[in-house]
Amino acid sequence: MVDTLLQSLPPEWHLSEPELFTETHTSRIIMVRLEDGQLAVVKQLNANGMENELRGTHYLDWHDGHGCVRVLKQQDNNLLLEYGGSRTLLDHLNEHGDESATLIFTDVFLQLQQTFNSKKPITPDFVPLRKQFSSLFKKAEKDRKAGAQSIFVEVAGIADRLLNNQRDIRPLHGDIHHENILFGKRGWLVIDPQALLGDPAYDAANMFYNPVERTDLRTDPKRVAAMAEIFERVFNRDRKDYLEFGISHACLSASWHEEDEDEEERDRSLAVAIAIRGVLASLA
Numbered sequence: 001m002v003d004t005l006l007q008s009l010p011p012e013w014h015l016s017e018p019e020l021f022t023e024t025h026t027s028r029i030i031m032v033r034l035e036d037g038q039l040a041v042v043k044q045l046n047a048n049g050m051e052n053e054l055r056g057t058h059y060l061d062w063h064d065g066h067g068c069v070r071v072l073k074q075q076d077n078n079l080l081l082e083y084g085g086s087r088t089l090l091d092h093l094n095e096h097g098d099e100s101a102t103l104i105f106t107d108v109f110l111q112l113q114q115t116f117n118s119k120k121p122i123t124p125d126f127v128p129l130r131k132q133f134s135s136l137f138k139k140a141e142k143d144r145k146a147g148a149q150s151i152f153v154e155v156a157g158i159a160d161r162l163l164n165n166q167r168d169i170r171p172l173h174g175d176i177h178h179e180n181i182l183f184g185k186r187g188w189l190v191i192d193p194q195a196l197l198g199d200p201a202y203d204a205a206n207m208f209y210n211p212v213e214r215t216d217l218r219t220d221p222k223r224v225a226a227m228a229e230i231f232e233r234v235f236n237r238d239r240k241d242y243l244e245f246g247i248s249h250a251c252l253s254a255s256w257h258e259e260d261e262d263e264e265e266r267d268r269s270l271a272v273a274i275a276i277r278g279v280l281a282s283l284a
Contacts, residue, residue: 005030009042010075018042026053031083039083040072050077058123059171059193067111068173068190069182084191085184090211093178098217101178102227105207106234108181108188113200116170122197126171129198130163133248139255151273152251159248162241166199173203177210204231205245209253209272219275228279240283247276 005018015032021041022029026049030042045053057079060071065082073080093101140156143149173180174194181190196202208224217223224243232239254269 041081043079045077055125055195056193059195063115066115084182084189087183088179089181090178126195126197135255136252155251172196201241202245205242208246218272221275221278224279243280247273
């Protein structure tokens with residue numbers, strides 16, 4: 001197995017000790033050692049990954065290590081990435097609590113914003129945020145035509161208003177969550193960007209939806225309100241913006257699960273939306 005993995009890697013990279021870490025629907029992740037003995041990661045993209053994930057390298061290149069891992073080399077479908085560490089923000093949450101994990105996230109998020117302030121040029125392949133929301137708008141239109149005043153219809157209106165009034169449009173990670181934030185030699189860094197383009201409040205609001213297996217947190221209105229308060233204080237922006245992006249993302253996720261005919265996950269996503277809706281109502 002080791003020999004097979006080694007043969008699949010570019011020989012000029014002089015990598016050693018390959019070990020398959022995991023396989024996903026877009027890639028396989030291989031742990032390796034560089035010539036100097038340091039750990040690194042090779043992400044081998046399959047056809048789906050080449051179509052949907054390659055632009056993520058442009059997000060990483062754009063940040064050049066500020067708040068995220070670096071792309072060390074790229075050849076064909078092979079990406080050689082900096083090793084971010086083995087400890088996740090979920091590990092930290094489980095040991096030190098949700099508020100502590102949220103504050104670490106805000107520190108990382110502020111680092112990511114520094115790149116935007118540098119006015120670096122942006123490549124043209126980032127996915128516009130409105131395109132990201134196409135499944136929600138499609139589901140809402142279907143419900144509208146059926147005469148159903150569903151939560152999808154309600155929230156699609158919120159999402160449309162947000163997308164028409166975006167602020168500080170910039171490259172977005174698109175999938176920041178507790179298991180995509182790792183701790184290593186350079187501190188806390190994000191991995192696996194989706195590479196969107198839009199309002200940064202969307203990236204932050206993804207945290208309301210996570211961790212995905214902690215339904216007790218995701219559907220707790222007190223947790224939702226506390227996280228929104230932290231975002232308002234640290235990012236100096238009205239908490240309502242984050243809550244509205246949060247409910248929009250939860251319903252977007254529910255629409256994806258509806259397309260996949262996964263009713264259980266759809267309903268879990270809608271439970272997050274309902275919790276956020278209650279907090280929004282309390283601000284009215």
